[in-house]
Amino acid sequence: MKRRKLVVLGLLGTTLDGGSGARRWDRWRPTVSLAQHEDLVISRLELLHGSASTDVAGVVATDVGHASPETRVVRHVIEFKDAWDFEGVYATLHDFASSYPFDPEKEDYLVHITTGTHVAQICLFLLTESRHIPARLLQTSPRRGRDARGTGTYSIIDLDLSRYDRLASRFRKEQVEGQSFLKFGIETKSAGFNQLIERIEHVAVSSRAPVLLTGPTGAGKSKLARRIFELKKARRQVSGEFAEVNCATLRGDAAMSTLFGHKKGAFTGATADRPGLLLKAHQGVLFLDEIGELGLDEQSMLLRAIEEKVFYPMGSDRDATSDFQLLCGTNRDLRARVASGDFREDLFARINLWTFRLPALHERPEDIPPNLDFELRQASRTLGVNVTMNREARERFLAFASGWTWSGNFRDLNASVTRMATLAVGGRITSDVVAAEIAQVRDGAPTATAEGPGADLLLRVLGAERAARLDRFDRVQLQDVLTVCRGAASLSAAGRVLFANSRSERRSVNDADRLRKYLARFGIELADVRRAT
Ligand SMILES: Nc1ncnc2c1ncn2[C@@H]1O[C@H](COP(=O)(O)OP(=O)(O)O)[C@@H](O)[C@H]1O
Ligand SMILES: [Mg+2]
Known part of the structure; x- marks a missing residue:
C-alpha cells in the first residue's frame, strides 16, 4: 500500500x-x-x-x-x-x-x-x-x-478508543467478570438469560436507582439481590451493609419497627431503642423481598425515605436519615395490587424503573446441564464426598429434567440433586438412583401447591393427580383435617378435636357425621387415611 x-x-x-x-x-x-x-x-x-x-x-x-x-x-x-x-x-x-x-x-x-x-x-x-x-x-x-x-x-x-485494545479488553474483561459473578460462575447458555444478566450487571454498576426483581418462586431473586450487593461492594460502589427482610413476615408494630426502628417505650414491649433496617442499610443496600406484602403505612414511610432520605423511627419526634440503595423482590403482579388499592401507585412508579424478570427454569432448558453441574459441586461440598454421575445416569436425568416444569425452580432442582447425592453410595449417582428420583419427582409433582404440615399425607391419601387439582383454599383445610384424622381412634374422636369450640356452645352435635360428610366431598373415608399412614 x-x-x-x-x-x-x-x-x-x-x-x-x-x-x-x-x-x-x-x-x-x-x-x-x-x-x-x-x-x-x-x-x-x-x-x-x-x-x-x-x-x-x-x-x-x-x-x-x-x-x-x-x-x-x-x-x-x-x-x-x-x-x-x-x-x-x-x-x-x-x-x-x-x-x-x-x-x-x-x-x-x-x-x-x-x-x-x-x-x-x-x-x-x-x-x-x-x-x-x-x-x-x-x-x-x-x-x-x-x-x-x-x-x-x-x-x-x-x-477512536476502540483502537486502544488494552483499554477495551480490560473494560470487556471486567464486564464479563461482573456477569459471571452474578451467575455464580455458572456457564449458562441461554441467550435470553445472558442478555438479562448483562443488563442487570450494567445497571448494577452504573446506577443507584431502585431495582425490582420479579419472577416465580425459586427463580433466584433473593440470591441475585445479595450477589448484586457483593458486586457493588467489590467495585467500591457501596461501603455499607446488606440489610434484608421478607415483607410477608412483617405485621403490625413490628413491621414499622423492623424497618424504621423505634425509641424505647414507643409501644408495649419496646424496652430499648432499635435502629431498624433502613439505618442498617445506610451506604449499603436494602433488599425488601415480597415487597407486594408491605402494609400501606409502611409503604408511605418507605416512599418518603426513598425520595427525601428521611423517615421517623416509631416514638421519635426527630427524623432519621439513611442513604441506601433499594432492591425489591416480588412474585406478585404489583400492577394488580395497585389496581386493587393494596399497593401505592407512587411507590410502584418509584421502584418500577429497573424491573427485571428472572425466568423460570423450564424457560431455559439449555441451562439445565450447567446448573446440574453446579448443584453436583455444591452437594459435594456439603456432603464432603465427590459426587459424580455416570454417563448413562446423567443422560437419563437430563432427558427428564429438560422437559420437566420444575415449578419450584432452583429450589426443586436443588432438592432433587441433593436427594440423589445423599442416596448415592460413595457419591456415585447411578441410573437406578436417577430412575427412583424421577419417579419421586413425578409423584410429588404438585409439591408447589402441596406444602406445609400434612402435605405428604394429603398426597398419599389423594394421590398426586387429585391433590394437584385442589384449590389452595380446600387443600390447607384438608391437610389439617387429615392430620387430625390420622392420630384419632375414630371419626368421633377426630371430630371432638376439630370442632372443639363449636361443640362447647351447641349441645347436641354429631361431630362424626359432620366430618364424614366433609371427607366424602373429596371421596375420602377414614380407612383411606389409616391405609396411607
Ligand atoms: N442462578 C442460580 N443457580 C443455582 N441455584 C440458584 C440460583 N439462584 C438461586 N439458586 C438457589 O435456588 C434457591 C432459591 O433461590 P432464591 O433466591 O431464594 O429464589 P427466590 O427468591 O426467587 O424465591 C436457593 O437455594 C438458591 O441458592
Ligand atoms: Mg426470595
Missing part, C-alpha cells in the same frame, strides 16, 4: 507563533516546531488564521518552508467574531470542516490543538471526536529547560 501523505490542520498561535527577529529561532514556536521533527514528515500544512495575523502567518509559512522544504503551507483566512464565544467559534470551524475536501484514502490528517484559544481547542476536539474532521489530534510542547532551536516534542492522540 502506498503511504498516505501527512496533512496537518492547525490554527496560528498569535502569541506563541509570533516573532520576526533573528532570535525567534531560539524560541519554541508550536506551528514552526511541527516542521522540525525528522520523524514527522508533513506534506501539507493547512494554516488557519484571522486577517489581523496575516503578517505572523507569513513569517511562520516562510520559516516552516525553511525548516522543512517538502512541506507546502496553505493559508486560510477565517474570522472569529469573538474567539471566546463557543457557539460562534464552533460554527465557523464546522463550516470550514464541511467544505474541506478530506480524502482519507490518500491523506492522513492530524489536527494541531496546541494553538488557539481554549475555546477553539475544545471545538477542534469536538469536531474531531465526532468525525466531522477525520483526523487524529496532534499536540506539541516545548522541551523543559533550555531548548536548543526550540524543537520541542509532539504526541499524537487517536480519539
Whole structure:
C-alpha cells in the first residue's frame, strides 16, 4: 500500500507563533516546531488564521518552508467574531470542516490543538471526536529547560478508543467478570438469560436507582439481590451493609419497627431503642423481598425515605436519615395490587424503573446441564464426598429434567440433586438412583401447591393427580383435617378435636357425621387415611 501523505490542520498561535527577529529561532514556536521533527514528515500544512495575523502567518509559512522544504503551507483566512464565544467559534470551524475536501484514502490528517484559544481547542476536539474532521489530534510542547532551536516534542492522540485494545479488553474483561459473578460462575447458555444478566450487571454498576426483581418462586431473586450487593461492594460502589427482610413476615408494630426502628417505650414491649433496617442499610443496600406484602403505612414511610432520605423511627419526634440503595423482590403482579388499592401507585412508579424478570427454569432448558453441574459441586461440598454421575445416569436425568416444569425452580432442582447425592453410595449417582428420583419427582409433582404440615399425607391419601387439582383454599383445610384424622381412634374422636369450640356452645352435635360428610366431598373415608399412614 502506498503511504498516505501527512496533512496537518492547525490554527496560528498569535502569541506563541509570533516573532520576526533573528532570535525567534531560539524560541519554541508550536506551528514552526511541527516542521522540525525528522520523524514527522508533513506534506501539507493547512494554516488557519484571522486577517489581523496575516503578517505572523507569513513569517511562520516562510520559516516552516525553511525548516522543512517538502512541506507546502496553505493559508486560510477565517474570522472569529469573538474567539471566546463557543457557539460562534464552533460554527465557523464546522463550516470550514464541511467544505474541506478530506480524502482519507490518500491523506492522513492530524489536527494541531496546541494553538488557539481554549475555546477553539475544545471545538477542534469536538469536531474531531465526532468525525466531522477525520483526523487524529496532534499536540506539541516545548522541551523543559533550555531548548536548543526550540524543537520541542509532539504526541499524537487517536480519539477512536476502540483502537486502544488494552483499554477495551480490560473494560470487556471486567464486564464479563461482573456477569459471571452474578451467575455464580455458572456457564449458562441461554441467550435470553445472558442478555438479562448483562443488563442487570450494567445497571448494577452504573446506577443507584431502585431495582425490582420479579419472577416465580425459586427463580433466584433473593440470591441475585445479595450477589448484586457483593458486586457493588467489590467495585467500591457501596461501603455499607446488606440489610434484608421478607415483607410477608412483617405485621403490625413490628413491621414499622423492623424497618424504621423505634425509641424505647414507643409501644408495649419496646424496652430499648432499635435502629431498624433502613439505618442498617445506610451506604449499603436494602433488599425488601415480597415487597407486594408491605402494609400501606409502611409503604408511605418507605416512599418518603426513598425520595427525601428521611423517615421517623416509631416514638421519635426527630427524623432519621439513611442513604441506601433499594432492591425489591416480588412474585406478585404489583400492577394488580395497585389496581386493587393494596399497593401505592407512587411507590410502584418509584421502584418500577429497573424491573427485571428472572425466568423460570423450564424457560431455559439449555441451562439445565450447567446448573446440574453446579448443584453436583455444591452437594459435594456439603456432603464432603465427590459426587459424580455416570454417563448413562446423567443422560437419563437430563432427558427428564429438560422437559420437566420444575415449578419450584432452583429450589426443586436443588432438592432433587441433593436427594440423589445423599442416596448415592460413595457419591456415585447411578441410573437406578436417577430412575427412583424421577419417579419421586413425578409423584410429588404438585409439591408447589402441596406444602406445609400434612402435605405428604394429603398426597398419599389423594394421590398426586387429585391433590394437584385442589384449590389452595380446600387443600390447607384438608391437610389439617387429615392430620387430625390420622392420630384419632375414630371419626368421633377426630371430630371432638376439630370442632372443639363449636361443640362447647351447641349441645347436641354429631361431630362424626359432620366430618364424614366433609371427607366424602373429596371421596375420602377414614380407612383411606389409616391405609396411607
Ligand atoms: N442462578 C442460580 N443457580 C443455582 N441455584 C440458584 C440460583 N439462584 C438461586 N439458586 C438457589 O435456588 C434457591 C432459591 O433461590 P432464591 O433466591 O431464594 O429464589 P427466590 O427468591 O426467587 O424465591 C436457593 O437455594 C438458591 O441458592
Ligand atoms: Mg426470595
